Amino acid sequence: MNNELKVSFYLKREGSTERTEVNPDAVYPIVGKIIIGNSIAQFSSKLKIEERLWSVKSGRAIGKSRVAVELNREINKINLSIHVHYRDILDRTGTVIAQDVKNAFQGIATAQKTLLVLFGEMMQNFQTRIGIDRAESTYRKYITIRKQVKRFLKVKYKVQDIPLNQLDLTFIEAFDFHLRVERKMTDESVSSTMLVLFKVVPYWS
Template sequence: MKQELKVSFYLKREQSLSKTHVDSSRIYPIVGKIIIGNSIAQFGSKLSVSENLWNVKSGRAIGKSKIAVELNREINKINLSIHSHYKDILDRTGEVTALQVKNAFQGIATAQKTLLVLFEEMMQEFHSRIGIDRAPSTYFKYITAYKNLKRFLKEKYNVEDIPLSQLDLPFIEAYDFNLRVERKLKSESIVSIVALLQKAVRIALHRNLITHPPFYGYKIEKPEFQIRSLSAEEFERLMSTPIESSSQSFIRDLFVFAAFTGLSYADLKGFVWKDIIQEEDGSLWIFKSRQKTDITFNVKLLDIPIRIIEKYKGISGTGKDDPVFVVLSHRRITDALKAVAKHCGIATKISYHVARHTFASQLCLSQGVPIESVSRMMGHRNIQTTQRYARVNNEKIGSDMKQLSNRLVGKFNFPE
């Protein structure tokens, strides 16, 4: 319910001063009072006036003298500023108190920070780290999450923003329902959007802006992880199919390189010559930090990726900070990969993330490489992440059981 704003001005006299001893020429400070519903806040105006020039009923100076006119002009400016702040807070949050208006009028930061203001601060902090340890592509996720949250507040509550104290489980569940049912977003998008809201809540809890976790009791429906690895037959066909187009051949070679090294698109784009280290035994290794997580990883270059490097060596320079490959934009390279897949007769939708899956499943785990080693080579924080990439197929299971069978020969006696 909208609460009416009342602003009044009065003289601040000493309490000990009796009315019988009032000096009409004495000057008193002017004090203001803000009333909104049951909330009241007083403030100093930094103005003063003599008793004989003050009208108690109107809360203004009497007459048309220069002093009275200028004084009333300043009081009206204060009154207008208070009304402006009142309207602004009410439009943004849907409710307002006298203390909030007083703090806003006096330029005092209110302890009642709002959700979108905190979200904007989080975005600004992330944006300042782009190019250092954050990727520009991830920032677009913040923009999307912010727009969705702002739209929801306007559609559901008809406000521009809400105090963090109003965040509770019903709000979270209503937001989930809005994204999932009303807007019909995909589960992957919902997880990404809600995760950033959860991050904002963690910041609010850490800064003591809120005292209770509003997400307590909420469980997001995460989509089932989809295996996106090429099969062994598809990968072999991709490598062996002749391609006349030099540009498509280059795109195919980059995909194969990523499949043999586990590099993501972002890491491949930032792959420079100084990332290649030669060990004492002559072997070549990639020593690099993942752009997404800044976790250091290393992977040995096998014969095929070395041949691909040699094939395109020198096109973009060979200085230590020069890129090893001239990588196209993500959109162009994705479109080109579709054409390559169609040419090779592969129905699976391929991308450079599919190459990462293929590296984990077909070239490592299915060939007996321990998952701990695969996790390190892929730059994962934990093995649980690597397990999601593992494509355990019947061929791998059969191979493992055959090795187990050989190891168990003669170890047990079972009576006829």
């Protein structure tokens, strides 16, 4: 999959682009576009500029006026923020699409959770019930299994975490093989570990 990131900025002109008369003093909003592989996402920069001060080629304001310098500074900040979010998502999950980066940039929580995040949430909920209807020993077991999953993701997929939509039969079989062959665990231990994993993602079981 092509994960290369491209970010561009352009003016959003209302109506037809084929105009018989151009108004150089017209002010237009600046729209950003995120392209990652075949995925595309557009977003509002909340910035505006007169058309005569805009370079279509560079996607930046023209000249060194105060207005141009300040606007270019804001665009560069946006560009940097997008690249930071892009790198963060890619490092954590090993894959990224334009909409994910847009959501992260705009502070929109994505509905798509990742395995270790969901595992952590389950453990937090479990911990609050220790001494009521849950045992401390089981919680420690969960800690160990989460470490095993984290190690497996790092060794097998070279990622820190993995989106739930990538968890399929191939993943389960690979993890099972990792436990039995590479970690040399007994059948009982493997079964116990897999059962915990199924609890993390209920729709698997």
